[in-house]
Amino acid sequence: MDDFATLQQIAARARRNLTKNTWDYLMGGTETETTLRRNRLALDSLALRPRILRDVAEVDTSTSFLGHRIRLPVMLAPIGSLQLIDAGGAVAAAEAAAAYQTIYFCSSVTNPGRDEVGAATNAPKVFQLYVRGDRAWVDEQVKLAIEAGFEMFCLTVDTAYYSRRERDLIKRWQPSARRGRGHDGGDFQKKLTWDDIKHFKDTHDIPLILKGIGTAEDAAIACEHGVECVHVSNHGGRQLDHGRGSVDVLPEVVDAVAGRASVIVDGGFLRGTDVIKALALGADAVCIGKLQGLGLAAGGKDGLFHLLRLLEAEIRTSMSLLGIHNFNEIDASYVEEAEPVIDPHQLSPYIHLNFEELEYDR
Template sequence: MSRPVPAGEPWDVDRDVHCLEDLEHAAREVLPADVWDFVAGGSGGEDTLSANRAALRRIALVPRILRDVAHCDPQTSLFGERHAMPVAVAPIAYHKLVHPKGELASARAAKAAGVPFTASTLSSCTIEEITGIGGTVWFQLYWLRDRKKTFELVERAEAAGCTAVMPTVDVPWMGRRLRDVRNRFTLPPGVEAANLAWGSGSEAHRAPVSGSAVASHTGSAFTPSLTWEDIEELRRRTSLPVILKGVLAAEDARRAVDAGADGIVVSNHGGRQLDGAVPAVDVLAEIAAEVGGACRVLLDSGIRSGTDVLRALALGADGVLVGRPALWGLAAAGERGVARVLDLLAAELRDALGLVGCDGVQAARGLRTVTAAG
């Protein structure tokens, strides 16, 4: 992509940004190289990272004609609340890595756009600060070795006004992300896991002899022993909807329903956990069929356009999570940059709905797709 503004001039997100890829380039220009690698990178050889996008591009939609699409409405309901479109901001750690306002700027943009914001356990602002913005906030939960602290986090999230809890189930430890290993990546001063009171003197801030300080630190904090019994206990302990993030097998999707999950996120963690894992969209239809409406199904990993959102809906998803693009927008222009991401997705989704012959989200779920050979 050629730069739409002269070299050396800053990007104007309203004038110069016309798709999410533009924001990716804008963010890369302003972020330190090691922070960019932390945001952009995947695990291993990054095969799954690239496969996510390739798999989405292989899905072709079959448009229907002569339908009244004068009023295309992308609104939808998720977990008892009405939203402007079937999109939520995915849980991402340490927003302050890319902008000093961090999660507060991102949450404000999500509120203004009418979509949920998912606060990470590893947010660089506290749960209470984020919910104080207003809007719909879901809480992503990493299961800690200290079970008492794990459930204290859930209680805090519920007391603060979060409307769902989203345990991540595909991270017994962080995948081996070679960019971070080569950079010996550490958190800079002032960026910390605010919900956990680890502080700026934690292992994550100390340069390692080798490897990633962040991976070492989370490895000592997260339990590799999370089981279905823990999910069932979480279900008993909270009245919030429980959404399992990181499901790729239909058998696990069915087990999630049996364990009381209200939703699942079909996700390979954006290519950041098992390198070689199946692209999330390739198993979406199978998983949606397996649960048969017994729980909500969201797709995560590789969403980059409103057309991608439509592809997910056609394959049986109720909505999607958008991760890296939110950080690109935040890095490029703070709250306004995140707002631009969500504005673009809304405009692209409305455009795609109309052109494919659907007047809304429900109609899109009956679309036929054709998948090209890989």
Template structure:
């Protein structure tokens, strides 16, 4: 099932790359991509990527929530063929298989991580090459239409509201015309947080420089009225990203939202928030099948992905993980990060006695005491261990 270089074979549902990329021989573990990204990036940009808000407690709680579950494996089951695929729910790709049940989450300023400076188009190409959806941020370059043109696969456009209703309508119309399958409003940025790594370095992010106070007020004023108006005026499926309670998940369903996206912005907005995986069961219960439930927050390993799906996530967002691949090796690095995640997920499924994500439920898990102090890279205990070449 697994080969020694970290590729997959004899498994179901893979794309034509069959687990191989041109970076296969260079990166055999995920922590090698993280290390290469750290070496490639300016310290200001590295701190932007890995940092959170203020004390970074929410960043740590994302990892603590994932580490707080252990597996309950079943044995003597035929796991000779493992299918790691998921399904994309809407648009031109409705019901089609995707290679993993993940989506590349929106990240601002991707061009600052990409040595080719193409940002969103580079990531879109990597996502399409591997076979998973990509969500383009409204604050990454080169913009809505060029990113859509590069995304030969399922794609979502994510918006920070910077104007009035007519302004939003215009952006939605452009997204529909460009071929985006879904539209996302981020709802956890009413106030922009104090990210102290950036402040301490006096790092002014270029993609924030043009945001004026009046424009931020439009995001701060976003309310359920605008959600209702969106559903009345636009046919494109709507995602609300940044849901953190069962109460708001229920309200989202009452407003006809298609996807309730559990997220705390990677720990970059509200400090001392709950870890996303701690929130997920509450939201799944509140939604009760009325919408899909997606989540992100600290997901770095195949075991993390398996845990999130077992607790009810229909799709799992990846943020920093694919950014490490982008910084390390461009589009090929994005593909390689996803390949290695796939290898880990397949291994985890097989050892649990499951042949696919559809066989997972909460019975696969048991509460457990974490064994490592959580931090942004606690999923990579070998990150700073040097090994001789060869």
């Protein structure tokens, strides 16, 4: 893994290792892919404002999330059908997270899944559920997740309908989780309301992360329901098209939450400076989806572990160049709106890569 000196090389190796279908599944978005691109545009449209002469010989990149100490404010987002990307699937990703000391979100639609991931590590982890049954079914899933060793629970609420992923539709391809009869589990996810969140909070004693919040209004309602964590997300541009970039949504959500819950964000995070920008705007941590998939595709568990180390190196360097010693010191004064310097597209940070030649790869 030490072959990889940069994240760009990991992306290049991942591209080489994945089939076209799996690459498109990992990297693609919905319809015109406008939301997908806006996630990057939002990040690329922020510039950093450094402070100097502050003795940055010691820098601490760690933070905590819902009471758990993590080495970096970067957690692994839930990914369905992860076994397509690496044979070890969710178990490999969970092991990498545990070895690195961060938190893994296990999707309910990946195989191996809940029980294998629960058995694989004792590290704190989150079980993420797509609702495929009635309230009694959900209650049972919570019980099973707790029994399997999950300390936190996540409901994804931006997926009432599975969106139109045109790269897949054109090729008539579907990820494994969607193949076969009844793949969308009936109308249960479509019929969810705030009443179901109330029922969850009244019934279960496990911290709840609500994933897929896109407005201050819904963030406020989530807080009124006692949700422990508001997760700002547009599913990496894979659900509603023509939405806002996640980092553009963050400030209004942080304001609305006003310290009543943790706030995390995902969507387009590919580099260390991206993470720093989100923390400057008030996020407690970020999740990575596509970047996690690139690490796994490049080298399985070790590739993902190495990717997290490279991300840490980027974050540590940028923190010291910004003049901050830990994340308690960062705030919105460290960022400013700016013209993006390159035409944004889904792989803007890796724009120098020519995937045909793969010069970086050995």
